[in-house]
Amino acid sequence: MQEDKAAMREDEASMTNDFSKLKVPHVLTVAGSDSGAGAGIQADLKACAARGVYCSTVITAVTAQNTVGVQGVNIVPEEFVAEQLKSVLSDMRVDVVKTGMLPSIGIVKVLLESLKEFPVRALVVDPVMVSTSGDVLAGPSILTGLREELLPLADIVTPNLKEAAALLGGKQLETVADMRSAAKLIHNMGPRNVLVKGGDLPASVDAIDIFFDGDDFYELRSSRIETRNTHGTGCTLASCIAAELAKGSPVLLAVKVAKCFVETALDYSKDIVIGNGPQGPFDHLLRLKNNAHNCYRHGVFNPSDLFLYAVTDSGMNKRWGRSIMDAVKAAIEGGATIVQLREKDAETRDFLEAAKACLAICRSNGVPLLINDRIDVALACDADGMHVGQSDMPARVVRTLLGPEKIIGVSCKTPEQAQRAWIDGANYIGCGGVYSTNTKANNPTVGLDGLKTVCLASKLPVVAIGGIGVSNACSVMEIGVPNLKGVAVVSALFDRECVLTETQKLHAVLTEATSIVR
Ligand SMILES: Cc1ncc(COP(=O)(O)OP(=O)(O)O)c(N)n1
Ligand SMILES: Cc1nc(C(=O)O)sc1CCOP(=O)(O)O
Numbered sequence: 001m002q003e004d005k006a007a008m009r010e011d012e013a014s015m016t017n018d019f020s021k022l023k024v025p026h027v028l029t030v031a032g033s034d035s036g037a038g039a040g041i042q043a044d045l046k047a048c049a050a051r052g053v054y055c056s057t058v059i060t061a062v063t064a065q066n067t068v069g070v071q072g073v074n075i076v077p078e079e080f081v082a083e084q085l086k087s088v089l090s091d092m093r094v095d096v097v098k099t100g101m102l103p104s105i106g107i108v109k110v111l112l113e114s115l116k117e118f119p120v121r122a123l124v125v126d127p128v129m130v131s132t133s134g135d136v137l138a139g140p141s142i143l144t145g146l147r148e149e150l151l152p153l154a155d156i157v158t159p160n161l162k163e164a165a166a167l168l169g170g171k172q173l174e175t176v177a178d179m180r181s182a183a184k185l186i187h188n189m190g191p192r193n194v195l196v197k198g199g200d201l202p203a204s205v206d207a208i209d210i211f212f213d214g215d216d217f218y219e220l221r222s223s224r225i226e227t228r229n230t231h232g233t234g235c236t237l238a239s240c241i242a243a244e245l246a247k248g249s250p251v252l253l254a255v256k257v258a259k260c261f262v263e264t265a266l267d268y269s270k271d272i273v274i275g276n277g278p279q280g281p282f283d284h285l286l287r288l289k290n291n292a293h294n295c296y297r298h299g300v301f302n303p304s305d306l307f308l309y310a311v312t313d314s315g316m317n318k319r320w321g322r323s324i325m326d327a328v329k330a331a332i333e334g335g336a337t338i339v340q341l342r343e344k345d346a347e348t349r350d351f352l353e354a355a356k357a358c359l360a361i362c363r364s365n366g367v368p369l370l371i372n373d374r375i376d377v378a379l380a381c382d383a384d385g386m387h388v389g390q391s392d393m394p395a396r397v398v399r400t401l402l403g404p405e406k407i408i409g410v411s412c413k414t415p416e417q418a419q420r421a422w423i424d425g426a427n428y429i430g431c432g433g434v435y436s437t438n439t440k441a442n443n444p445t446v447g448l449d450g451l452k453t454v455c456l457a458s459k460l461p462v463v464a465i466g467g468i469g470v471s472n473a474c475s476v477m478e479i480g481v482p483n484l485k486g487v488a489v490v491s492a493l494f495d496r497e498c499v500l501t502e503t504q505k506l507h508a509v510l511t512e513a514t515s516i517v518r
């Protein structure tokens with residue numbers, strides 16, 4: 001035991017003294033600034049942040065740019081590029097340098113000098129020449145410097161079709177076979193690996209890139225995402241590759257991870273609208289989409305949403321031959337004011353797909369959607385919140401993971417549990433079983449008295465649950481405690497032939513009951 005403690009102390013001591021153990025992977029991007037923040041330095045910063053890597057920046061040019069095109073370029077004097085390089089490289093232990101827009105041969109030279117003075121573990125060269133809008137960002141004058149001096153130092157170079165053609169003297173690339181030959185010819189210029197990006201290849205269903213390591217060719221495919229929001233994909237891909245290399249990944253794996261990241265981000269943000277031009281930016285942090293389409297306002301939980309709380313059950317919907325989406329649509333049309341997906345038997349992937357589809361339905365109707373039990377699904381689809389019970393993940397942990405704006409509900413049968421839910425940062429509690437139910441096995445009932453006791457002790461709004469339907473909802477609401485805001489029901493809506501009719505009936509009963517109570 002004593003020996004164990006000594007070993008632990010020794011470990012702790014060495015951890016505090018050995019700074020390499022605390023080192024953060026670090027990419028330095030040497031590129032141009034894009035005022036629209038879709039590409040360039042701004043894309044690089046976001047990509048590295050998304051991949052969990054520190055990113056420092058040396059700015060080679062400031063561009064006035066938006067989703068329409070490039071309105072102006074102001075090249076940073078090469079002496080000042082040199083000064084930025086020295087500031088970062090002399091101090092900050094950079095792992096990987098990634099280059100983007102290098103607008104003059106002078107700047108290429110300055111970079112070469114700096115890399116000689118401060119060698120780094122890897123160099124990723126994105127040979128940016130023309131923007132997605134077709135504007136020239138680096139003219140032919142830098143081609144010789146790139147070809148003869150920078151590429152031989154590169155661990156990987158990532159030209160698109162036009163850039164590969166420019167590097168090779170202008171020969172157009174039109175087929176995958178052309179891409180392979182181009183990769184080989186560019187490899188002859190000295191970089192250790194070449195990735196020719198075929199995003200612009202005509203008549204191809206997938207986005208095909210060719211990776212060549214000097215020995216083998218790899219055809220890397222990802223789905224082509226139909227979206228206008230592709231501005232900055234090249235910068236992002238190169239930065240992600242740099243980020244993965246900085247973490248210690250082998251080159252081919254880094255490329256695969258980066259491609260997958262870009263594909264996911266494009267898919268995630270395919271419908272967002274930023275700017276009026278033909279080429280929009282995308283969302284590196286995968287957070288904008290749902291907010292952009294969100295009729296339900298984040299961060300404003302309204303207790304009256306608990307009025308008619310529809311809780312789904314995959315078994316019941318299956319039995320009645322309907323999808324979860326159809327069930328949710330009908331419940332909302334009938335007057336449900338909040339929806340919880342409680343899919344105990346669903347496969348994770350099916351659950352996530354259904355959750356995304358239901359979220360779109362709920363969002364377009366301004367109805368919050370919560371997920372029962374599964375924080376992974378709630379996070380992955382960016383649901384409006386979660387409902388957890390006493391044996392699920394504690395509400396305080398859920399709060400930490402979901403953040404301050406999401407809705408969290410906790411099942412409580414006692415005043416102590418209600419008090420705890422409040423301390424843990426929940427927004428509401430579900431109290432039950434008020435009556436016995438076939439939906440949840442071995443569920444002790446609390447009755448109307450138990451419900452009233454919990455409501456009186458709770459600082460949070462309450463929704464009653466368990467065996468509630470059209471015949472007894474009125475009695476539940478009639479207990480007359482102001483923080484009892486509604487009823488949560490499963491079988492009364494979903495173990496019935498017509499969800500729409502049953503929801504309408506329950507809505508009418510609740511409206512009647514609450515008008516009497518008021
Ligand atoms: C609104 C509402 N109240 C209570 C529950 C029950 O949650 P829990 O106790 O975690 O049991 P399961 O639903 O997970 O079986 C609920 N789902 N919703
Ligand atoms: C999911 C659930 N939780 C309960 C609790 O007491 O916390 S009772 C219950 C089942 C509710 O289904 P039905 O409306 O079909 O009775």
Ligand SMILES: [Mg+2]
Nearest residue numbers: 373388389392
């Ligand atoms: Mg649960």
